[in-house]
Amino acid sequence: xxxxxxxxxxxxxxxxxxxxxxxxxxxxxxxxxxxxxxxxxxxxxxxxxxxxxxxxxxxxxxxxxxxxxxxxxxxxxxxxxxxxxxxxxxxxxxxxxxxxxxxxxxxxxxxxxxxxxxxxxxxxxxxxxxxxxxxxxxxxxxxxxxxxxxxxxxxxxxxxxxxxxxxxxxxxxxxxxxxxxxxxxxxxxxxxxxxxxxxxxxxxxxxxxxxxxxxxxxxxxxxxxxxxxxxxxxxxxxxxxxxxxxxxxxxxxxxxxxxxxxxxxxxxxxxxxxxxxxxxxxxxxxxxxxxxxxxxxxxxxxxxxxxxxxxxxxxxxxxxxxxxxxxxxxxxxxxxxxxx
Amino acid sequence: xxxxxxxxxxxxxxxxxxxxxxxxxxxxxxxxxxxxxxxxxxxxxxxxxxxxxxxxxxxxxxxxxxxxxxxxxxxxxxxxxxxxxxxxxxxxxxxxxxxxxxxxxxxxxxxxxxxxxxxxxxxxxxxxxxxxxxxxxxxxxxxxxxxxxxxxxxxxxxxxxxxxxxxxxxxxxxxxxxxxxxxxxxxxxxxxxxxxxxxxxxxxxxxxxxxxxxxxxxxxxxxxxxxxxxxxxxxxxxxxxxxxxxxxxxxxxxxxxxxxxxxxxxxxxxxxxxxxxxxxxxxxxxxxxxxxxxxxxxxxxxxxxxxxxxxxxxxxxxxxxxxx
Ligand SMILES: Nc1ncnc2c1ncn2[C@@H]1O[C@H](COP(=O)(O)OP(=O)(O)OP(=O)(O)O)[C@@H](O)[C@H]1O
Ligand SMILES: Nc1ncnc2c1ncn2[C@@H]1O[C@H](COP(=O)(O)OP(=O)(O)OP(=O)(O)O)[C@@H](O)[C@H]1O
Ligand code: SF4
Ligand code: SF4
Ligand SMILES: [Mg+2]
Ligand SMILES: [Mg+2]
Numbered sequence: 001x002x003x004x005x006x007x008x009x010x011x012x013x014x015x016x017x018x019x020x021x022x023x024x025x026x027x028x029x030x031x032x033x034x035x036x037x038x039x040x041x042x043x044x045x046x047x048x049x050x051x052x053x054x055x056x057x058x059x060x061x062x063x064x065x066x067x068x069x070x071x072x073x074x075x076x077x078x079x080x081x082x083x084x085x086x087x088x089x090x091x092x093x094x095x096x097x098x099x100x101x102x103x104x105x106x107x108x109x110x111x112x113x114x115x116x117x118x119x120x121x122x123x124x125x126x127x128x129x130x131x132x133x134x135x136x137x138x139x140x141x142x143x144x145x146x147x148x149x150x151x152x153x154x155x156x157x158x159x160x161x162x163x164x165x166x167x168x169x170x171x172x173x174x175x176x177x178x179x180x181x182x183x184x185x186x187x188x189x190x191x192x193x194x195x196x197x198x199x200x201x202x203x204x205x206x207x208x209x210x211x212x213x214x215x216x217x218x219x220x221x222x223x224x225x226x227x228x229x230x231x232x233x234x235x236x237x238x239x240x241x242x243x244x245x246x247x248x249x250x251x252x253x254x255x256x257x258x259x260x261x262x263x264x265x266x267x268x269x270x271x272x273x274x275x276x277x278x279x280x281x282x283x284x285x286x287x288x289x290x291x292x293x294x295x296x297x298x299x300x301x302x303x304x305x306x307x308x309x310x311x312x313x314x315x316x317x318x319x320x321x322x323x324x325x326x327x328x329x330x331x332x333x334x335x336x337x338x339x340x
Numbered sequence: 341x342x343x344x345x346x347x348x349x350x351x352x353x354x355x356x357x358x359x360x361x362x363x364x365x366x367x368x369x370x371x372x373x374x375x376x377x378x379x380x381x382x383x384x385x386x387x388x389x390x391x392x393x394x395x396x397x398x399x400x401x402x403x404x405x406x407x408x409x410x411x412x413x414x415x416x417x418x419x420x421x422x423x424x425x426x427x428x429x430x431x432x433x434x435x436x437x438x439x440x441x442x443x444x445x446x447x448x449x450x451x452x453x454x455x456x457x458x459x460x461x462x463x464x465x466x467x468x469x470x471x472x473x474x475x476x477x478x479x480x481x482x483x484x485x486x487x488x489x490x491x492x493x494x495x496x497x498x499x500x501x502x503x504x505x506x507x508x509x510x511x512x513x514x515x516x517x518x519x520x521x522x523x524x525x526x527x528x529x530x531x532x533x534x535x536x537x538x539x540x541x542x543x544x545x546x547x548x549x550x551x552x553x554x555x556x557x558x559x560x561x562x563x564x565x566x567x568x569x570x571x572x573x574x575x576x577x578x579x580x581x582x583x584x585x586x587x588x589x590x591x592x593x594x595x596x597x598x599x600x601x602x603x604x605x606x607x608x609x610x611x612x613x614x615x616x617x618x619x620x621x622x623x624x625x626x627x628x629x630x631x632x633x634x635x636x637x638x639x640x641x642x643x644x645x646x647x648x649x650x651x652x653x654x655x656x657x658x659x660x661x662x663x664x
Contacts, residue, residue: 015489017485017489019481019484019485041521042521043493043521043523043524044491044493044494044520044521044524045490045491045493045494046521049491060488153385154612154613156359156613156615157613157615159358159359160357160358164355164357164362165385166384166385166389166390167384167389167515168383168384168385168548169384169385171384172384193518195384195548196381196382196383196384196386196548196589197548197550197589197592197593197594198383198588198589198592198607199383199384200592200594201592201594201604201606201607202606202607204594205606223520223521223522223525224594224596225522225596226593226594226595226596227594228596229594229595229596229597229598230594249598250598253596253597253598254598263523264521264522264523265596267522267523267525267526268522268551268596269526269529269551269552269554269555270551271550271551271554271578271593271595275555277530277533278525278526278529278530278555279526280523280526280527280530281523287479287481
């Protein structure tokens with residue numbers, strides 16, 4: 001097997017706020033091989049964006065901290081750079097930006113904050129191209145126009161400003177910018193949330209093409225299980241900052257095991273079937289400022305038993321490559337209990 | 341119909357841009373009954389948000405009428421409109437840009453109550469704010485936190501609480517759940533439907549998620565580049581899809597299953613620019629059925645039976661319209 005492009009080991013990230021410490025990422029490990037797409041799914045607040053920001057070295061200052069763990073990008077340990085508080089001199093900062101810029105492209109969840117309101121969208125895409133390639137202004141503008149058209153926006157809108165674009169169109173510009181530099185790893189944070197399905201299908205097609213052509217690895221953050229089925233090879237289901245289930249998409253879709261993963265599937269509105277109420281589970285995501293020491297899903301789990309309240313379940317491999325973090329599978333319960 | 345809450349007639353919203361006039365909303369008409377939900381779906385940039393904002397007068401229409409409560413709210417003077425404002429609310433697409441970053445959760449939800457001088461008594465107002473937080477499922481401990489400290493789902497709940505605070509009659513929901521994961525999405529959709537039952541609310545529900553719109557709407561209007569191309573009762577749209585764009589749209593839905601794969605109609609071809617559009621079917625450059633006629637003349641939105649409205653020259657040729 002080749003070297004993973006991204007390898008995260010035992011990552012713990014906290015936000016320190018006036019109101020306490022938010023334990024956003026709790027001991028997460030995974031790796032992404034070149035050409036592989038890993039989906040990160042999970043509820044809002046699960047810590048998905050935080051993982052992405054950490055890899056990008058963009059944790060908000062001063063609240064965000066890497067408490068523990070290791071991040072390797074293309075074989076290089078970047079943990080030190082990724083933690084902003086450690087990146088105290090300009091030289092290190094530059095160096096990191098360079099490593100990151102060469103290798104990682106990111107599509108942000110919130111398109112507005114990633115675009116400069118005083119530059120036209122075309123200029124912004126061209127700027128990214130010039131940052132990564134030694135090309136003339138005219139050549140960059142030409143390539144930028146191509147990229148803009150590739151994401152389904154008429155090239156004639158090159159000279160529009162971000163505020164003249166709809167939410168989804170801004171998102172497509174962000175996607176064009178990220179794809180323009182042919183990154184080895186593309187981190188996409190809900191890249192198609194604002195897009196309608198026909199454009200989404202085109203964008204996913206575009207990403208698939210990129211993967212085939214350049215063997216780009218992708219970290220696809222989404223809450224749309226349809227997209228995961230469509231484009232991912234592997235999938236990690238995240239709950240309260242932990243991976244509760246991990247496996248190939250065949251494992252996750254054909255043989256889901258964790259009660260939370262099962263709840264996710266049950267809550268989907270179904271096109272082929274009419275229901276009056278969607279199936280949801282009561283309660284909110286565990287509070288990252290006040291996480292229990294036992295299973296974090298306990299309060300909402302309909303398969304829980306008393307044992308679950310006493311232990312923090314270990315992660316077990318229930319079949320090769322399929323990991324689940326739940327008491328039902330650790331052998332801590334006897335068979336009879338597990339059936340109820 | 342006495343049951344009509346809102347009637348939109350030939351509404352247009354054009355923006356002047358450097359290269360011409362951008363037709364964001366171009367001659368849109370529909371009626372919306374009290375207590376019902378109209379779903380608006382369509383491609384990103386097709387004018388859904390602009391339509392919602394123009395109806396609620398958050399931006400002025402270029403022409404057309406919006407009849408609400410017997411008067412054209414698009415043309416009444418501001419001081420008259422202000423009185424109606426609480427009845428007409430919007431829940432926004434992008435929670436971050438519609439929230440004030442310097443206001444706590446409590447202040448955000450309190451703001452509309454202050455502006456419209458509801459609950460002048462401070463203690464009562466605070467009680468109302470906490471009630472609203474309960475209604476949308478925001479734990480009370482978030483009251484003093486700021487938007488940037490919250491995740492997307494909780495931010496959207498603030499927007500929903502604000503939208504509900506003035507006890508509106510009509511709410512334009514602009515992609516209220518697209519930033520949310522399925523569990524919270526299911527909770528919020530159930531919540532919106534419960535509120536509708538309880539308070540007789542009327543919704544215009546903008547989304548690009550067809551499974552969501554199918555679940556929540558009585559009727560659906562499909563938009564393409566500023567215009568409605570197909571409109572009918574929800575079930576009918578899925579069972580008797582007539583417009584080629586709607587067909588492509590339905591076929592492109594990603595299915596959360598590895599077995600059920602849909603035959604996909606991938607749209608090729610150039611997008612028509614909404615700037616100075618020609619007199620043609622705006623979908624023609626991407627439509628596999630396009631003929632010369634389609635490039636020469638814009639099709640009208642016509643009722644082909646059973647209230648099913650379609651704007652396509654070839655609708656009768658391409659579909660069996662007798663089947664119901
Ligand atoms: N700047 C911050 N200060 C304090 N807490 C924060 C900050 N940013 C995020 N958090 C908290 O960290 C947790 C994880 O947030 P994150 O944005 O990573 O979630 P997410 O999985 O991306 O959610 P979503 O699907 O809503 O985008 C949340 O509980 C959030 O409230
Ligand atoms: N202030 C503005 N000035 C110029 N053009 C604008 C302005 N606001 C919107 N537009 C244009 O109007 C069209 C419709 O935009 P709108 O935001 O209504 O789309 P939308 O259907 O809501 O898309 P999305 O699903 O991406 O939110 C787009 O072409 C957009 O670029
Ligand atoms: S450990 Fe217990 S509470 Fe947690 S998910 Fe498994 S069954 Fe549910
Ligand atoms: S009018 Fe012509 S181009 Fe337009 S949708 Fe119908 S067949 Fe296609
Ligand atoms: Mg996020
Ligand atoms: Mg919009």
